[in-house]
Amino acid sequence: MEPTSVDDCIIFLLAKAYQRAHQHFKRRLLIHGLTPIQHLILEALFVLDNPSAGDLGRLLSLDAATLSGVLDRLAEAGWVVRNPDPDDKRIIRIGLTERAVEKRDDLVQERQAANEEILRDFSREERVLLKRLLKDIRG
Amino acid sequence: MEPTSVDDCIIFLLAKAYQRAHQHFKRRLLIHGLTPIQHLILEALFVLDNPSAGDLGRLLSLDAATLSGVLDRLAEAGWVVRNPDPDDKRIIRIGLTERAVEKRDDLVQERQAANEEILRDFSREERVLLKRLLKDIRG
DNA sequence: TTGGTTTATTTTGCATACAAACTGTTTGAA
DNA sequence: TTCAAACAGTTTGTATGCAAAATAAACCAA
CATH class of the missing domain: 1.20.5 (Single alpha-helices involved in coiled-coils or other helix-helix interfaces)
Incomplete structure (x- = not known):
């Protein structure tokens, strides 16, 4: 321009x-049968223990409205389950289905392979630098 | 993760x-009253002379389906006009309205200011490097 | 010349993104 | 104790983004 x-x-x-x-x-x-965002949420659930929807949103910088829809589709497809929190009825806790747990290794490997492909032309130094620069970009 | x-x-x-x-x-x-994508298209039109929708899509890496919808809204809001090509009836040529031409300087400056804000923490070297790395990221 | 193929654009359907409004709960201060 | 404010999630409406199908026009080989 x-x-x-x-x-x-x-x-x-x-x-x-x-x-x-x-x-x-x-x-x-x-x-x-997953989208990148859906995959991102599953990976977060592999690490976090029964987080609330809000926890997930904060960790992944996902809007509550967006997250709600993604969780709908993940639940519909049998990857996650919404559980009401026993102590605070406002809170919904998200859990993995057995099927999701079984696919864990496959899914993690898929992301690693994708990352490697995307960065295949970069040296180790360039990768570190790029990641730092991206993190420092201001809103 | x-x-x-x-x-x-x-x-x-x-x-x-x-x-x-x-x-x-x-x-x-x-x-x-513009979105970033709408602004991007207007800036392209400040430079290109009466491009076809396809030209715009190729330059900006915008999907034809996406572009069609964005042009709908830009036309609806009085920024652009769709003109049928006289030689090839398949082609639609996109032109700016007077109002869009009048706002040109304002709009260009707005993007420059936004870019400067986003990169305000980076040195000249870091900016050059970041841009090169982003361009080299593979699909 | 014509009919099949290619090209340009639009339409449809689905998945993010996010603002704003809405529902139901919980909390906190008077 | 109670009621307004704060909080957690969902819903609604609008705007990309893209795949796939649809439409219309141009091209080209037999």
Whole structure:
């Protein structure tokens, strides 16, 4: 564009780099019947113990409204279960189904492979640097 | 996550960095009644002369289906006009309205300011490096 | 010339994203 | 104790993003 070209607009570059990475992972996940976001939530559940929807949202920077819909589809497809919290009726706790637990290793490996593919052209130093720079980008 | 943590997943880091930048620009564009994507298309039109919808899509890596909807809203809001190509009736050429041309300087400046804000913590070297790394990320 | 193929765009359907409104619970201060 | 404010989630409405099908026009080989 002018005077800064498209290729110099950080918002555009971020959008397109994200799009490429997202698309790559999305295609890879097709066989599992998951989307990248759904996969992200499952991986969080492999680590957290029975978190509330709010916990998940904060950890993954996911909007409550967005998360609600994603959890609908994950529950519908038999990956997660919504359990009401016994002490606070406002809170919904999210648990994994047996099927999700069984697929854990497969799913983790799938993400690792996708990350490796996306970064295959970068040296170790470039990978570290890129990650640092991305974390430091301000809102 | 495990063994790679959330903060080490390039797909996640890209998604969140993009989200922050996008949100920042989105809030900034509210007064103009534009979204970041709509703004991107207007800036492309400031440079290209009467491009076809396909030209725009290729330049901006926008899906034809997505572009069609964005053009609907830009036309509806009085920013652009769809003109049928006289030589090839399949092609739609996109033109700016007078109002859009008048706001050109304002809009360009808005993006420059947003870019500067988003990158305010980075040195000149870091900015160059980040942009190169983003361009090299594979699909 | 014509009919099959390719091309340009739109439409439809589904999945994020997020603002704003809404529901139901819990909390805290008067 | 009680009621308004705060909190957790869901719903609704709008805007991308993309796959797949539909539509219309142009092209091209037999």
